[in-house]
Amino acid sequence: MHTKPRARRGRDVLVVGGGVVGLVTAWRCAQRGLSVAVADPEPGRGAAHVAAGMLAAVTELQYGEQTLLGLNLASARRYPSFTEELEDASGLPTGYRACGTLAVALDADDRAELRELHAFQSALGLESVWLTGRECRRLEPMLAPGVRGGLRVEGDHQVDPRRLAAALLRACERAGVDFLRQPAGRLSVVADRAAGVVLADGSAVPAGQVVLAAGCRSGLLEGVPEEALPPVRPVKGQVLRLRVPAPFAPFLSRTVRAVVRGGHVYLVPRENGELVVGATTEETGHDTAVTAGGVYELLRDAHELVPGITELPLTEALAGLRPGSPDNAPLLGRTALPGLLAATGHHRNGILLTPVTGDLMAEIVTGGDPEQALPFSPARFSRAPGTRPEAPGTRPEEPHTLTEGVPSR
Numbered sequence: 001m002h003t004k005p006r007a008r009r010g011r012d013v014l015v016v017g018g019g020v021v022g023l024v025t026a027w028r029c030a031q032r033g034l035s036v037a038v039a040d041p042e043p044g045r046g047a048a049h050v051a052a053g054m055l056a057a058v059t060e061l062q063y064g065e066q067t068l069l070g071l072n073l074a075s076a077r078r079y080p081s082f083t084e085e086l087e088d089a090s091g092l093p094t095g096y097r098a099c100g101t102l103a104v105a106l107d108a109d110d111r112a113e114l115r116e117l118h119a120f121q122s123a124l125g126l127e128s129v130w131l132t133g134r135e136c137r138r139l140e141p142m143l144a145p146g147v148r149g150g151l152r153v154e155g156d157h158q159v160d161p162r163r164l165a166a167a168l169l170r171a172c173e174r175a176g177v178d179f180l181r182q183p184a185g186r187l188s189v190v191a192d193r194a195a196g197v198v199l200a201d202g203s204a205v206p207a208g209q210v211v212l213a214a215g216c217r218s219g220l221l222e223g224v225p226e227e228a229l230p231p232v233r234p235v236k237g238q239v240l241r242l243r244v245p246a247p248f249a250p251f252l253s254r255t256v257r258a259v260v261r262g263g264h265v266y267l268v269p270r271e272n273g274e275l276v277v278g279a280t281t282e283e284t285g286h287d288t289a290v291t292a293g294g295v296y297e298l299l300r301d302a303h304e305l306v307p308g309i310t311e312l313p314l315t316e317a318l319a320g321l322r323p324g325s326p327d328n329a330p331l332l333g334r335t336a337l338p339g340l341l342a343a344t345g346h347h348r349n350g351i352l353l354t355p356v357t358g359d360l361m362a363e364i365v366t367g368g369d370p371e372q373a374l375p376f377s378p379a380r381f382s383r384a385p386g387t388r389p390e391a392p393g394t395r396p397e398e399p400h401t402l403t404e405g406v407p408s409r
Ligand code: GLY
Pocket: 054, 060, 237, 278, 279, 322, 347, 348, 349
């Protein structure tokens, strides 16, 4: 017998997407007394399941992105109190580690590039200290003898994105957020206003406001008028996880990164013995295949930086999709459709921007207009009719795992 899809209880806020951005938005809104639901078949996964968790506002600084830098720094400053509050609220660790970062150069070209970055950082008043190759190796003895110099950035730390997501999920549950464990199928629009979503099983979830926080899929929800669709695209990153056995520890004591022949590689050592090596940057659409070329590139560059890496067991190879936006900055706030908001497009900074995103989105949802969010308003992009991105499928892509089931310490 065919059962008619039921109408679900209405909510103040319905968040589409349960990655860290969706979860932090839901948590902060629930803390303000709103009734909140999150639609996601697997909340707590998304790009955070793959991400390394560098909080690299200073070392990942790009020319022309000074406005974004301000938001990145503001979020980095919130991290200590944010993780403390989240750990208290959830009873779970987040893996936040104030360990600093070392960015090194391997040849004359890399050194020149890093010198330029140092000059740019200094001009902006950012804390970054130039070190000789010998000084770099004194800090990190596993570095290759050929390291030509580097930058010590004491303020760029790390967090464990998987733990962060698990803690956010638990904090949301404890704050009364309801999890609808299926994809949102379509936005409901009533009288030119977002009025909720229809889930994949056909049930309608009415809501006062809908927040699009589905990462690189945020532009694909059916029913969203073209002028309100966030212009996000998937930017693939392949990442490796290795294990540092006890006799090798501490292999590295802080995040180490380098430009190797123009490509960026980073190594993020966790306190639990995990070493994360990332990441490729590929514009290949909604594709999460781990490729031989991607793994080769990462291991080749990581080996050049830290030759001893070849001794470590490889436990995982994954690919995730960053939500890229046209200016590499996030979209935070109201879209062109009343009642529909966006929290997406965080590109390389999703984990770093999690604390500030939650605070700003909760303020906007409750009627505020925070000045800090103005440069990141979705209104800065106007989408011409007829440019809706092509939906690659109806379900979110799963990150592909090459080596599953290998226990990590
Ligand atoms: N922020 C690191 C990455 O996107 O690879």
